[in-house]
Amino acid sequence: MDFEFSDEEKIFQENLRDYFSKSLRPRLREIDEKGIPKDFILDASKIGLWSLTFSEDVGGQRASFTLASIAAEEIARADFTMATAVFFLLENSWGYVLDKYGSEELRKEVLPKVASGENFLGIASTEPSGGSDVANLKTSAKKEEGKYVINGEKAYISGVMEAKEMGGGHLTLVRTGGKGHKGISMIYVPINSEGITVSRIENMGRMGISTGIIKYDNVRIDEKFLVGEENKGFYYAMDGFNHARVLVASACIGSAEAILEEGLKYIKEREAFGVKLKDLQSIAFEAAELYTKLEMA
Template sequence: MGKYRFEEDEHVMFRKSLRKFLEKEAVPQYEQWEKDRLIPKSFWKRLGEMGFLCPQVEEQYGGLELDFRYAVIIGEEMERVGASLTGVGLHNDITVPYIEAYGNEEQKQRWLPGCISGDFITAIAMTEPGAGSDLANISTTAVRDGDNYVVNGQKTFITNGINSTHVVVAVKTDTKAESKHRGISLLMIEEGMPGFTKGRKLDKVGLHAQDTSELYFEDCVVPVANLIGEENKGFTYLMEKLQQERLVVAMAAQTASEDMLEMTVDYVKSRQAFGKPISAFQNTQFKLVEIATEVELGHSFLESLIEEHMAGKDIVSKVSMAKYWLTDTAKRISGECMQLHGGYGYMEEYKIARRYRDIPVAAIYAGSNEIMKTIVAKRMGL
């Protein structure tokens, strides 16, 4: 796909330098990371040194104060290497914005510089074994005890769970609240706090190098100074920030689709069958034209959404549409492209195989696609 309308010379240069960096520091190591089931912390440190972590943060905390267009570029270039780099986007565009938007001055001074340097790696913990899409029903509690909260509960499917040093945890601070979502707060729980342990690294179908784990809190003592924003306002904060999270997921799905189209076009031109390239068969041509059309439509829709999001508009309905449509589309494209690769498509050394197993979860996380449709239906007054 061509670059976005909003990309200016400095964005093109930024993309070039990031791509060059990734080609040297990530692409050759990526397969090993997938085998190790982990991206090393040293890579995070290199990202920090190069200014690729949280570039949106204000200069006074060590950031570059760059706009969301740079986040778009980082997200796309990471996804192009492989979906297991999704934890970087989670850190930059999903978790750290909670500190920026709702943290007080002392918290920003304490946490943001480390998030930018890669010394701190963040995660956000909402999902529990018994509560996923139904966020209001979380059962992890935080009971006030003097200057601390005592936290008890369990979280699961936490992206960056193993590598994380700082986790924004959704907890129940008021179990008696009349409306369940009114009693939720956000606490920053740090590695090493008594009573906080990380469970096993979960063994997933795809995203192998991406560390996803369970987190346990047993009488975990967290200073009240680590409360983000106001007590019992957590649900509102989560709702305000989910627009960007879902946009980031939609962008990754679009990039994956573009990548799959590109690699499949290359493959069918070089692979021979019955004395001619597979690309000469009408079925192949029609399939790839259909995919190219969907990719083009996705690109245009996403471009307009990014611009509206940057303009501060409420685009919850459209982002929900994009998240469900682009992830479902990517899932379908992965199957079509694998088929066009024939037997080789099922081999691990071909990137399409990895795409095929990495993509399905995008239709589940950041709010399942069924939840996306429910949100849109509600906003349509249905």
């Protein structure tokens, strides 16, 4: 099997590496302390970064997920705290889902503002009772006079503060039907809707993008915000998770590459006990082992 990138993919990778080495890497500490700079978000929207995977009519480029994976890897290589890569992969995988399953009206209302870096888009699936068992989620949405009335709580949700500050929201998994995965719908919920309270979870690491809790107290959301069909949300979510997982994995590789590069630089410079660290076999072997594992990944 040939894993080589095409010429187009190689050029894309080189250009992004160059762009992020100038626009992101020098701001690593700033990102970790204060969040992803707004000017970077707006600047990167000009190269279509936040909407690579969307259709052209909503500001995207309909790029392949190979290109999106290359972008995730290159972002995390520059910002190895992963904050910017997570921001990127949320927009590109959940924007992709909204583009694929959302109505014309919903796509056009939400996605162009995500593409332009004006709004944030994320996923709200996990609840305080757990994340892996998506089919058992409890947050409910009852239909009343053309609105969904949402009650419940989501936990560990990425980008809650970014959504509040920038505007935007989350594709939210809610129970609209009976038990199990066939009773779940996906609704786009703008985070600044009445009845929502948000609180931040204090993370250790990946400080540049927030994680938090969203509480819904009779939040009334217009039915036009339903993604696709009622009670099909589980399937849309699994499609999104499949894509998001690949982008997360790519970002992890980029971050690890950057860290290994820094380590290699250090062992070539640092002298102890009369030799460079790189000339100590135990260290050289470990570096080779790490490099090999990363190359395989």
